[in-house]
Amino acid sequence: MSKQWWKESVIYQIYPRSFADSNGDGIGDLKGIISKLDYLEWLGIDVIWLSPVYDSPNDDNGYDIRDYYGIMKEFGTMDDWELMLSEVHKRGMKLIMDLVINHSSDECEWFVKSASSKTSPYRDYYIWRPGNGGQEPNNWESHFSGSAWKYHEETDEYFLHLFSKKQPDFNWENEALRSELYKMMTWWLDKGIDGFRMDVINMISKAEGLPDAAEVRDTPYQPAGDLFLNGPRVHEYIKEMNEQVLSKYDVMTVGETPGVTPDDAALFTGEDRNELNMVFQFDHMDVDSGPGGKWDIQPWTLSELRRILDGWQLGLEGRGWNSLYLNNHDQPRMVSRFGDDKEYRVKSAKMLATLLHTLQGTPYIYQGEEIGMTNVEFDSIDDYRDIETLNMYKEATEERGISHDEVMRRIYIKGRDNARTPMQWNQTKHAGFTTGEPWLAVNQNYEEINVEEAKTDKNSVLHYYKKLIALRKENPIMIYGAYRPLDENKEAVYSYEREWEGKKLLVMLNFTATPQVYKVPPGWMKSSCELLISNEAIHPSLEDGTIELSSYEARVYVK
Structure with missing residues (x-):
């Protein structure tokens, strides 16, 4: 396994519209991002992933690009962007841009x-x-x-248009189109960016002949993922992209690839494949989705989450590289989904962070995750802005006869605006995000959950993230160590070992509010190991072979 800077990096995703507003128009912008770069440097971030800032009519919040060479006026100018890039590099950080090349805006x-x-x-x-x-x-x-x-x-x-009616899909079979896209990518790389996050990149090749999807439900239109995901020419296209563009630069690439298996991902990310460095997979993001898809919400279980993550850790080991995330701009807040965002918000957020930073792969932090931001529950559908959410609400209530209360319940759990409420910087009005009216309302818990408050509290989620990031840089085993799952108490405790160059890590994570008795694996005695990090102040001895993990406790030992 080769060592690479992008394997050793911690990446922070900025959703520009919701990060920081510098001019009071209620919309985050590039100058706002510049004003917060010292904060990201203090936290220990290596790479910033910037969600789209290109010129766009904003039908899908920037993922509908009108001009691939321009900056959205609401975010600023190209001069602002170039200053931001310079300031990012000045602080020793790198910048990757979102690359949206499955589709454009219909105004392109x-x-x-x-x-x-x-x-x-x-x-x-x-x-x-x-x-x-x-x-x-x-x-x-x-x-x-x-x-x-x-x-x-x-x-x-x-x-x-696989997405909005204003997002027509490109025809990647057209060589002239591909040449235009490669030219555009080269232009941005020559400006000095450090790589790309590639939006739905495994959708660029569609099934030959565009046949009908199999009927799976009683509606005229059917999900057709098997006909446009990982299509017949997708690897040919990405290899060509790598040869003509990516291989000429020392950059990182991560592809958003719904519907991939570990075997698929090994083809995209294998070091001898000359395609991508990493992919985002969605198996764990679908752990609470029923047969009807995302909005058919089912209770998730730790055993199923473990099965998925074990499969990816073991399935890519030595064959590719994992990206590690539990939320992003399209997913609900992780502490609300996988932890307890009420009584145990701080402790469960730390536990989940421990999971992300002790698996093999590159961790991605989504803005606000590091302070334990939560889902939001707006009273009215009129308070929501996300096109997916609004379309689903209209179809569910008007065409399927689902009650308003039931649809709102689903939105509270899975809606994309959960992640898009403005970043909570301090206790002032609108959480210090803007002096104007925000484009999307701020979560009302901002007086308790904000960066300023978290910075002053040494026991905050934020300081725990800072410590985890520092530990990862000091302990290469957290990056490169082989992953070995442990089966003890797997319905409540997620535990595993990591091993690298004669060192071992033991990770124990209680995913419940109930204290759990845990049988320590052989060879782990207090006298022979060191506690690396924990979200609990008091730690019983390991000597007798069993310990009690308190509510949402995370504990990591090294020897």
């Missing part, structure tokens, strides 16, 4: 030209098809509800 110049005529040289930059007997070309469903096709009256054809 390429799509406008593509839609202008069937004979336009840009026509095949996108996926156009005639109707099927007056119906859509196939029965694929958009991720944002409804058909994945939109009719274009002027040219009497439909275009494919």
Whole structure:
């Protein structure tokens, strides 16, 4: 296993719209980010992943790009962006940009030209098809509800959009399109960025002929993931991208790849494959999803979460590299989902952080996670801004007859705006995010949960993160050590060993509010090991072979 800087890094995701507003318009911006870089340096962050800041009409909060070479006016100017990059590098940190190349905005110049005529040289930059007997070309469903096709009256054809109607999918089979995208990537890399996070990159190759999806439920449009995930030419395209662009720079790449297995991920990330460094997988993000998908919410179990994470740790060991995360801009807050965001918020947030930073892989921290920010419960659907949430609410209440209260319950648990409420900096109005009216309301618990308060409290979630990050830099075993799961009490306690160059780590995590008796593995005695980190002040001896882990206790030993 080779050593690489991106394996040893801790990455912090910034969602610019919600991070810090410098001019009082209620929208986070680049100057706001610059003002907080000292904070990220203090925390110990190595790499910043910046969610899209490109020029966009904002139908899907920047993931619908109008101009790949421009900056969204709400966020600032290219001069602001260049200053930000310089200030990031000045502090010894790196910057990776979000790369959205499965689709663009329908206001992108390429799509406008593509839609202008069937004979336009840009026509095949996108996926156009005639109707099927007056119906859509196939029965694929958009991720944002409804058909994945939109009719274009002027040219009497439909275009494919796996996401919003304003996000037409690119036709990656067109070599001219690929050349344009590689040219754009090169332009940004030449500006000095340190890599890309690639949005839904394993959707760029669709099944030949775009056949109908199998019918799985009683609606006209059907999920079609098996027909556009990990498609027939996806590795060919990414190898080409690597050869023509990525291999020419010392950068990191992480691909968002829904629906991959560890074997798939090994193909994307194997060191001899010349594709990507890491992928984001979603198995653990679907642990509470039922047969009906994301909004069909089911109770999750620790045994199932362990089974998934064990599978990824063991399945990629020596074959690829894991990305480690429990929340991001598309997922609910991890302490609300996997911990206890009420009585044990601080302790369970620390426990979950311990998990993320002691598995093999590169940890990703999502803004606010490091202070234990929680999900939000707005009273009205009118307070929400996320297109996925709003479309789901409309379809569920108007077409499926689901009650308002039930739909709101689902949104409180899984809605994307849970992660997008503004960053909570201090106790002043709007949590110090803005002096104006925020684009999305601040979570009302900001007076208790904010950076300023956490910095002054040495027992805060924030200081625990700072310690974990420092320990990871001081103990290479936390990065490179082989992962070995332990089976003791697996319905309540998640435990495992790491081993590297003659050293061992023992990690014990109580995922419940109930104290748990834990049988210590052979060879772990207090006299022969050192407590590396814990979220509990008092630690019983290991000498008798059993210990009691208190509510949500995390304990890591090294020897």
